[in-house]
Amino acid sequence: MLGAFSAQRPRLTLSELARKVDMPVSTVHRMLGDLLAWGALERDEQGHYRVGLRLWEVASLAPRGQGLRERALPYLEDLCQMTRENVQLAVREGKDVVFVERIGGSRAVPTLTRVGGRLAITATGAGLVLLAHAPTSVQNEALARPLSRHTPFTLTDTTQIRRALAQVHACGYAVSDRQLSLDTLSVAAPVVGVTGEIEAAVSVVVRHGSMPTGALADLVRTSCRAISRALHTSVP
């Protein structure tokens, strides 16, 4: 039922909900009673259903969401103040990349990222980092999907993408150059979790051509090292 809500449709009517979950309106109505009572959903002034604050409170306990964000935030803010650009924190969920934080100055280049949103794993710097460190089976699955082309620079050829993933291992960072929109470039590096696995990626998105990627990569990698260290010292 909760899965019926999306960024495109954050508010739904009873009949829209019933259609989305493919159940009779009466059944959905009864289930809604429980969800409303608990606060998982709320009704707005127009009587539409939307995700409730109580669910958001519980979800803020997700260690890979809010927990990770809380511990990384001071370092992301430092990186943001240093670069005055968009700074993002992302994790891998299956073969997708999910952005758990995005901060940026008001003058930073507009990005497509939304907190809690997913973007193409092969077309974003953070995605390339996470995919490069994923198990081979996940990489194969991710590359077996049809890859959508956002700009003429979007990598859709699997050989090229595999070369980009190898590059991540060789350099310790990933660059996505105008793959998602024509005016942006993102540089990302990995965050190492307590178990030694790559737990997240931090990326900086800048206007294409505004900064040398090497200097940016050094900044991002330094932040990632600081966050990795913080994760190791403060296990919840």
Place this chain on the structure above:
Amino acid sequence: MLGAFSAQRPRLTLSELARKVDMPVSTVHRMLGDLLAWGALERDEQGHYRVGLRLWEVASLAPRGQGLRERALPYLEDLCQMTRENVQLAVREGKDVVFVERIGGSRAVPTLTRVGGRLAITATGAGLVLLAHAPTSVQNEALARPLSRHTPFTLTDTTQIRRALAQVHACGYAVSDRQLSLDTLSVAAPVVGVTGEIEAAVSVVVRHGSMPTGALADLVRTSCRAISRALHTSVP
């Protein structure tokens, strides 16, 4: 089931969960299967259950959580850069105050706030603002509860609190002076939503005695006005 998780207990075993929800282990185990499959919950390396990233993704659609946060964030960041102190965004849920955002410099005074967490509505600047603008019935309920004393300065006398609430209406802002911890002072102002109701409060938490409250109140009120204006122009 989801309500069994808390900031104090973000990871639970099967038997802990069954005890919390007061249901047989077998029933809970069956329900867990569905929740894990959907991603509402995850299992960590030790086999403990915790809130999952998928739930966090859906919850990020809550208009009073992430939605409000996203639209307010640029202004909160400006306020944070200006003051170099802790900046918080809070909403009222029933007779409680829930913090939906907290940003702050690494040198800012430590606070008790947690994103997605609740704090005493009568002992925080943001809480006083939200309570002052709440219906009388909510005010009466909030004041009928036993009020816990955090410091010698915590207001627990209902007459004093009612005076503080009247003060919020008279001044347009609230001050909580050492009510929650002996070294902090918070100043908060209201954010007006699209329907003309008070939708949220913004507060700045500083070290007690470090800044005149009047100057701080002017800054917070200016930010609140900017956020209110942004809410009115960008209805989702």
